[in-house]
Amino acid sequence: MDFFTGVRPLLFSYVLINGILITLQTKEEVLLDMKATGGELGWLTWPLDQGDKLGWELIQRTLNGSQLYTYSVCNVGEREQDNWLRTTFIQRQPAASRVFVELQFIVRDCNSFDGTSLTCKETFNLFTSESDADVGTTFRKGQFKKVATIAPDEITGKNAMHINTETRVVENLSRKGFYLAFQDIGACVALVSTRVYYKTCPDTVKSLASFPETVAGGENQALREVSGVCVDNAISEETPRIYCTVDGEWVVPVGQCQCKPGYEEVKDACQECQPGFFKAAASGDKCELCPVNTQGLDSGALFCPCTDGFYRAPTDPASGPCSGLPSAPRDLVATTTQLSTGKLLLSWSPPEDTGGRTDITYNVECQRCEGSVCQLCGEKIRYEPASTGLTQAKVSVSELDAHLNYTFTVEAHSGVSPFGSQAMPRSNRPPSTSALTTSLHYTDPPRITTMRLVERTSASLSLSWDVSPRTRVQPRPIRYELTYRKKDDNLDVTTYIVLILEKNFVHISDLAPGTAYLFRVQALGSDGSPGGSSIEEQFETSHEEHLTQNNTAVIFGAAVVGAAMLFIVILFLFLRRRKRNSHSRQGPEDTYFSSSEQLKPLKTYVDPHTYEDPNIAVLKFATEIHPSHITKQKVIGAGEFGEVYRGNLKMPGRKEVAVAIKTLKPGYTEKQRQDFLSEASIMGQFSHQNIIRLEGVVTKCKDFFKHPMIVTEYMENGALDRYLKDHDGEFPSFQLVGMMHGIAAGMKYLSDMSYVHRDLAARNILVNNNLECKVSDFGLSRVLEDDPEGTYTTSGGKIPIRWTAPEAIAYRKFTSASDVWSFGIVMWEVMAFGERPYWDMSNHEVMKAINEAFRLPAPMDCPSAVYQLMLQCWLQDRSKRPRFGDIVNLLDKLLRSPDSLKTIADFDPRVSIRLPSTSGSDGSPFRSVSEWLESIKMSQYSENFNCAGVVTMDQVLQMKNEDIKNIGVRLPGHLKRIAYSILGLKDQTSTLSVFAV
Structure with a gap:
């Protein structure tokens, strides 16, 4: 165990000085910390007795007065090493289904040992086992499930020490606690630190809503919804909610709280408005300063009341200023326009003081006086446009009687005038009116009532007219103005003749025979102003000979009838010839190309x-x-x-x-x-x-x-990928091809509009109750340039690697051809019932495989013609890929010939199930049925296999389709997945990453 001699102090100095274990911004709740526990770890090693061989060993060193402990193992010269180190029981918080395991370790370079190249390893394995209780020193390898193989980024040689830090995630924990175990298979490794923790979204206040600390969800609940409570003095129409991500971050707050009226937001709380300030409604706004002509109350005011003498109109906002009454109008003037008809114009100037308002209106009141008696004018008087609610400082008054005195009063009003009227009697009100008395003396001219023809010849007309009774004694005889012209004169050069007459009779000579004339008579007032006029009347001179007139009428009528007959014949011949030419240009086979849809002008998308x-x-x-x-x-x-x-x-x-x-x-x-x-x-x-x-x-x-x-x-069945996963194996190929046809038709429409989608994937296709597929989600879409082969180039933004063409990934060149590539991936998703393209490969692995000419294999039961179309969509040269119009036509032919879908493409279960489906994570056969089911994402059937007594992989290999059905696997897609996986297990090969070319 000389492995760490001379280098261990350097290792821990590096750890302490450079702080390998940093604190993340996301809040972490630690369940196990090897360093913090010190030497009292109590971890179990296995096997317990290895004779002279040594397994994992707890090593103690002293550095700067502190005791440091590591677990080490270094049997590189021994064959078939299987050394286990198990932690103590780690109790799990009920909501923490996902924990992180952070490891710090050192691995020695196998080349630094002599003669061990065949037995030395440079990796070790991490396992986990769940339990509802501490099992003490009982240890069984079969209870542990492999999490990952741990490999160092840097290995330690003879002259340099390297500490590696790796973090792994353990998902879907459900029992009260768990153990971690480390398996050594022949490496020289030192475990410096083990830290187990889970992430939480810390308690927070967002948008004035308080949210409690929440444990981050796992892969089955990527977004965990959390309800909050508004802070004091804040309200919300709906319960505030927020989502906690798997990384312990709060996102998408919904139902924002707002401070109540009279309160404003200060940091994360609602504070009362200060005196002299107010806030009228619940909002995110700050308190406002009380407006003019108002007075501030105590703190927390909802509004500021008006000061004395100032008011708010009913339509004024409570947050607005107060205004006063307007002063009186000025400079009232009466101007006679048509005194002979009893009409005059009143005008005045606006008030000097509007009270701070813009809604000033005027009312006009009229009184007439005969002698010393005055009374209201009544309804006889006409006002234009009205007598009340005037917005302009003028009004036209008509229907006045002659020889009477009229008094007009003009009042100025505003939105607050009613409040001023209630506050004080009219006699004490501030002056808001102005009066003018005017005497009018005029004659009332007669009106023309009837005009008649007295006599006519071919060159003259004699006319007379009646007049209405005179309402006043006329000071002098009435004069009349007669105007006439030829009816057929060009209006641009019409000649009017005007006569001033003293009598209501006229004889006009020198007229043209057989000609119509238009006459108008108007009476003139005593001052020469126009009075009432007659309507325009028409009279015609007679012809020279009656016979000539009749002959002319007959000739004219015959000419008209003849012209009409000739026009009808010419029109009939023209239409017949046009119809014959149309048939010669277009045969029955051209009907499709002249449909209304084809004749519509092509619409181009506008960005x-x-x-x-x-x-x-x-x-x-x-x-x-x-x-x-x-x-x-x-x-x-x-x-x-x-x-x-x-x-x-x-x-x-x-x-x-x-x-x-x-x-x-x-x-x-x-x-x-x-x-x-x-x-x-x-x-x-x-x-x-x-x-x-x-x-x-x-x-x-x-x-x-x-x-x-x-x-x-609304699309009832939601996203296509999720819908297909929920109905795995339930649809025949014909129906799946129909779905593809709809998607292709939508993409052809977009392509014809010079439009690129950029994010075509099954997740962005929506399905309705009729299984009709519709393209959606245009967040990444952009317009093409004018050039049909033009591209959209972006210098940033995320690209969905698994669905994106290689030229779009490499150069960010997006065209309809790159959408065709994406459509090929969508076809694969449809035929694979929502399977994830390229399975669990990383984006880097996907790009590498595509550049090396590997392509996704045919899904199970995929028609050969459909898979060949996929491969055409995935051609490296984008100019050789089919266009969406070609794709629509091909899919249409397949749907019209269902027999063409019967030929199935070659299927390799070892590739399409994508194991680990044919081996364990490290290449060895599966150790348990549950491990195998989990690898093919069928772990929901573990209990079915167990109850049926199928508990070993040897038993699994003996199963047939009927056996799989009998244990309760009913869904066709699940039945196929399990059956093909068993087939792959029987024909296992050494490679696990083969792709169909």
Whole structure:
């Protein structure tokens, strides 16, 4: 055991001085700490008695007065080493189903030992075993399950010491506690430190909501929802919630709390508004300074009352200033416009003092006086536009009687005038009126009532007209203004003749024979102003000879009939010839190419990011929905920006429909709002049965508790990958190909619009009750350049490696051809019933395999024609991949010829089950049935095998399909998975990472 001589002090000095065990920002609850325990570890070593051989050994060293302990083993020269070191019983917290094991260790280089190259190892294994109670010194290897093989990043040679730190995760713990065990198979290793801990999201206050400390979830619950409570003096319309991630981080807070009226947010609490400040509603705003003409009360004010003499109108906000009464209007002036018809114009200047308001209106009151008696004018007087509620400082008054005195009073009003009226009697009110008395003396001219023809010849017309009775004695005879013109004159060069007459009779000569003339008569007032006028009348001179007139009419009528007949014949011949030409150009076989769909002009996608103001793009491409038309029902997911709800949409005049509602979490920034709504600007441009339909958006959110929303059609069966996993093996190939056809049709539509999706995957395909598949999730999508072969290049952002074409990964060049590659992966997902592409390979391994020309193998029962199409989609040269139009046509042919799907592609279970499915993690056969089932993700059947007495792998290898059914495996997909795995076990090969080329 000379392994650490001379180098151990250096090792622990490095640990202490450089602090290998750092404290992460995420809160960690430690269950076991080897260093903190010191020498009182009490760990069990096995075998207990090895004779002269030594297993794991506790070594003690003193450094700077402190006792340091390590577990070491170094039997590199011995064959078939199997040395175990087991910890004491580690009690698990009930909620901690996922723990982290942090190891610090040293491994010696095998080359530093002489003659041990065949037996020396440089790795050791980590195991775990669950139990509901401490089993003491009882130790059975079969109870332990392997977690990982631990290999060093750096090995220690003769001259340098290297400490390695590795952390492994133990998932799905369910019993009261567990043990860790370390297996040495021939290495020279020293275990310096072992620390076991689990992560928690620490208690916190976010958005004024208090959330308790929460244990981070495991792989089966990546997001753990936690309900919170608003802090004192804060409220929320819905229970505040937040999600705790597996890494112990809080994300996506929902249901933001807000300080009550009279309180403002100070750090993470709500504090009363100071005197002289107020806050009227629950919101995230700060308290405001009391506005003008108000007085501040004590702390915690909801509003500031008005000071004496100032008021608020009913429509004024409680947070607004108070205003006073307006002063009187000024400079009232009456201007006569048409005195002869009893019309005048009143005008005035606005009040000098508006009381601080802009809603000034005016009321006009009229009184008429005869002698010393005055009374209201009544309804006879006409006001234009009205007598009350005037917004402009003028009004036109008509229907006035002559020889009377009129008094007009104009009052200024505002929104607070009613409060001023109630506060004091009219006689004591501040002057808000102005009066003017004016006397009008005018004659009331007669009105023309009837115009008639007295006599006519071919060159003259004699006319007369009647007038209405005179309401006043006229000071002098009435004069009339007669205007006439030819009816058929061009309006641009019409000649009017005007005559001023003293009588209601006229004889007009020198007119053209057989010609119509239009006449208008208007009476003139005593001051020469126009009075009432007649309607325009038409009269016609006679023709020279009656016979000539009749002959002309006959000739004209015959000409018209003849022209009409000729036009009908020409039109018939033209239409017949056009129809014959149309048939000669297009045969029956051309019907498809002249369909209405083909004749539509191609629509091109417009990138909303090209708009200087993104809000304009939203308004252009998306329909605004009023929040009252939407009803949320339940949360169905959590997106990047907030929660996703299932709900109903009831638009006026439309049937209520189920919808999916994406929400933007409270406290968003303007950029987050624009990013959130940009997806709606994209979706709103698409209209295809295989593209998710946008119903509209909610962007006008005045209510605090209403937030921007994107509303889409609701797809009952959710994401395609999850749906296929839940129905593994239930659909025939024909139905799966139908799903692919729908996806391809949607992608062809997008490609025709010069649009690249960039994130095509089964998780982004939604399925409705009719098993119709629709493309969704346009968060990574971008528009192509004008060049059909153009690409979208991005300098940043995440790329979904398993679904992305190699040129897009290497150069970030995205085209419709890279979408075709992704579609090939989606086809594989569909045929594999939601299996994860490339299984448990890392992204680095996936990229390396693709660059070395390896491709995913055919899934079980995959038709050969479908798999060949996948391989075409995965051609390295993107120019040789099929286009989406070609893919749609090929899938359509397969659906029309179901027999073409009967030929099944070659299937290798050793590849497609992706073991460890044919061996243990270290290459050796499985040690237990449960270990084998877990490797093929069928561990739910462990109890079935156990109850049936199938407890060894030898028994498993003897099972047939009927035996598997009899123990309770009924789902076709699960039955196939287990059967093919058994087939792979019988024909085990040494390689576990083969891919079909």
